[in-house]
Amino acid sequence: MGTKGRQIVDMDVNELIALLNKAYADEWLAYYQYWIGAKVVKGPMKEAVIAELTQHAADELRHADMLAQRIIQLGGIPITKPADWYQHTNCGYDAPDDPFVKAVLEQNIKGEQCAIMTYKALVNLTMQKDPVTYNVVLQILQDEVEHEEDLQAEMEDLETLLQRAKSC
Numbered sequence: 001m002g003t004k005g006r007q008i009v010d011m012d013v014n015e016l017i018a019l020l021n022k023a024y025a026d027e028w029l030a031y032y033q034y035w036i037g038a039k040v041v042k043g044p045m046k047e048a049v050i051a052e053l054t055q056h057a058a059d060e061l062r063h064a065d066m067l068a069q070r071i072i073q074l075g076g077i078p079i080t081k082p083a084d085w086y087q088h089t090n091c092g093y094d095a096p097d098d099p100f101v102k103a104v105l106e107q108n109i110k111g112e113q114c115a116i117m118t119y120k121a122l123v124n125l126t127m128q129k130d131p132v133t134y135n136v137v138l139q140i141l142q143d144e145v146e147h148e149e150d151l152q153a154e155m156e157d158l159e160t161l162l163q164r165a166k167s168c
């Protein structure tokens with residue numbers, strides 16, 4: 001833990017660490033939801049969707065890494081037990097038990113929208129108070145906004161395809 005680095009944080013550091021740990025739990029669950037989704041997904045446009053889900057899984061794992069590093073810098077400990085992810089998560093976990101592309105996309109869009117709300121709140125909270133954490137959560141927010149758009153674009157293409165198939 002860096003003493004001066006912790007001192008310059010103009011907010012309750014333990015409270016901040018707790019919030020970062022909640023986001024950390026979200027990222028691991030999001031990572032697994034994408035990773036397993038990419039394995040089980042079925043239906044039209046499968047290949048394009050698998051590529052997107054796989055890329056997003058890697059991004060979520062990178063986010064978990066960024067948060068863990070920041071939690072440690074602040075003198076905290078990232079959640080050590082996967083079982084605790086469920087207790088701390090903001091956005092939860094949606095198992096892709098219906099492997100149809102549309103269902104998987106819907107679940108992940110919902111997840112991204114929750115992530116956007118979570119990071120927007122963290123951006124607001126740390127703005128002017130902790131520039132280092134602010135920079136971390138802002139970078140993640142930018143990725144989550146991109147993720148939502150990527151998935152909604154896939155969904156739009158899929159719906160067009162499904163509609164065309166129906167009218168044939």
Ligand code: MG
Nearest residue numbers: 052055147150
């Ligand atoms: Mg993408």
Ligand code: FE
Nearest residue numbers: 027059060063
């Ligand atoms: Fe993420």
Ligand code: FE
Nearest residue numbers: 112115144147
């Ligand atoms: Fe994301």
